[in-house]
Amino acid sequence: MKLGEGPMGSNAGAAAAQPLAIEARGLVKRFDGFTAVDGVDLSVPEGAIYGVLGPNGAGKTTTLRMLLGIIDPDAGLRRVLGHDRPHEVAHTIGYLPEERGLYPSMKAYDAIAFLGALRGLPLAEGRRRGKALLEEHGLGYAIDRQIRQLSKGMAQQVQLLGTLVHEPRLVVFDEPFSGLDALNQGKLEKMIRALAAKGTTVIFSTHVIAHAERLCDEVAIIAGGKVPFAGPVDVARDRIRPQVRLETRSSDGAWRAALPADARLEGAFWHFSLPESGIEPLLRALIEGQAGILSLSIERAGLHDAFVAIAGEAAARALEADKGEEAGR
Numbered sequence: 001m002k003l004g005e006g007p008m009g010s011n012a013g014a015a016a017a018q019p020l021a022i023e024a025r026g027l028v029k030r031f032d033g034f035t036a037v038d039g040v041d042l043s044v045p046e047g048a049i050y051g052v053l054g055p056n057g058a059g060k061t062t063t064l065r066m067l068l069g070i071i072d073p074d075a076g077l078r079r080v081l082g083h084d085r086p087h088e089v090a091h092t093i094g095y096l097p098e099e100r101g102l103y104p105s106m107k108a109y110d111a112i113a114f115l116g117a118l119r120g121l122p123l124a125e126g127r128r129r130g131k132a133l134l135e136e137h138g139l140g141y142a143i144d145r146q147i148r149q150l151s152k153g154m155a156q157q158v159q160l161l162g163t164l165v166h167e168p169r170l171v172v173f174d175e176p177f178s179g180l181d182a183l184n185q186g187k188l189e190k191m192i193r194a195l196a197a198k199g200t201t202v203i204f205s206t207h208v209i210a211h212a213e214r215l216c217d218e219v220a221i222i223a224g225g226k227v228p229f230a231g232p233v234d235v236a237r238d239r240i241r242p243q244v245r246l247e248t249r250s251s252d253g254a255w256r257a258a259l260p261a262d263a264r265l266e267g268a269f270w271h272f273s274l275p276e277s278g279i280e281p282l283l284r285a286l287i288e289g290q291a292g293i294l295s296l297s298i299e300r301a302g303l304h305d306a307f308v309a310i311a312g313e314a315a316a317r318a319l320e321a322d323k324g325e326e327a328g329r
Contacts, residue, residue: 020079021046021170021201022067027076029062036062038225039076044203044218049196051212052205053307054222055318060205061098061174063222068095068172081170091120094168098175098205100159104148108134108158111147115162126165133161137187153184160188164195171195173204177211189215207322213303221307223315239309240301241273249292258285274298 022044029037037059044050052060065071067078069086080086080093102111112133113126121129134143139157147155156179163171173192177185192202192215206212212219213233220230229236247269248255258281263272275282279298286293308316 019046020044021048022050022078022080022203024063024067024078025076027063027066027073027078029059029066029071030074036225037066037073040220040222040225040227042067042220042227042230044201046201047196047199048201048217049192049215050201050203051216051219052203052222053207053209053212053219053303054205054311055207055315056322057318058222058315059225060222064172064174064203064205068093091166092169094119094163094166094171096160096163096171096173096176098178100156100179102147102155102159102162104146106147107144108139108142108147108150109144111158112162112165115159116165119166119168121166129165130161133165134158137161153180156180157184160191168200170201170203173202175206176204177206177208185211207319209302209304209307209319219303221310223311229310233303236306236310237301237303239306242298242300244270244272244274244279245295245297245299246270246272246286247294247296248286249294250290253289253291255286255289255291258282258289 020043022042024040024042027037027040027042028035040059040063042063052063054060062071066073067080067086069080069090078084078086081089083089086093103114106114109127109130112130113121113123116126116129117123131143134140137157139154142150142154142158147158150158160176163173176188180188189211192204195202204211216233218230218232219236220227221236229239259270260272260275263270265271279296283293283296304316307319
């Protein structure tokens with residue numbers, strides 16, 4: 001049975017409305033009796049920037065490897081760029097694994113060409129493109145340097161360019177920001193946006209919520225091998241009601257009866273969730289009750305708060321621990 005047929009026919013209409021670069025249903029993978037991925041569903045629209053967000057060990061890498069055909073699922077179905085067998089479209093995919101690795105004796109432009117050749121790009125064309133990419137990204141001085149002569153950050157950039165040299169339709173990055181300093185993280189974010197602007201689909205895994213919040217159209221939150229949420233970032237944030245902060249000149253009055261039940265006073269400010277009825281009825285009550293509004297702000301929940309609500313406190317603490325370990329390296 002193929003995706004979109006039989007029990008999954010309900011997805012056919014959505015797929016027709018918005019073409020999918022990746023579709024997976026019920027992916028399961030076990031290692032020595034341990035279930036690393038447990039029934040994962042994903043739908044990645046073409047041209048999207050899609051994040052797979054979760055702590056280390058949550059199942060992110062295993063999921064990506066199943067999608068790419070590097071390993072096969074024990075159960076479930078997948079389709080990549082319209083094909084049920086990912087290897088058939090490997091030449092149109094760029095993949096940057098979490099474990100970086102280049103031949104240390106290769107020159108930078110040759111390393112890029114070699115990675116392109118693995119995806120079907122002729123070696124001579126790969127060398128030409130490799131030199132051009134290095135120049136374009138400010139690494140022209142390193143064209144003839146061996147990988148062993150480069151810093152770790154420069155070597156990572158070379159491998160990143162090798163992932164893109166064959167101009168793939170789909171790019172998959174596994175923890176691409178790991179090990180990069182703030183400057184190069186910014187460069188990578190800019191590159192990801194540029195890829196999407198050209199219509200390339202980008203999917204990346206990360207344990208850093210800020211990257212996903214800044215870049216992604218949609219995310220899959222993964223914890224313990226399961227995906228409790230997959231969809232637009234805005235939808236995830238809307239799982240938590242916006243928070244209101246109110247400061248009034250009057251400290252008491254009939255207007256206080258209009259405050260929601262969860263309202264709490266912290267210093268000079270009231271804090272509470274935006275009422276289901278919206279802010280307008282409350283504003284009327286405050287004005288009519290002569291509360292004297294000094295300030296009022298409405299703050300939408302961030303992706304971090306949404307992650308905590310969806311995946312739980314334990315998963316959120318694991319994310320923070322991963323960030324701390326990386327910062328300490």
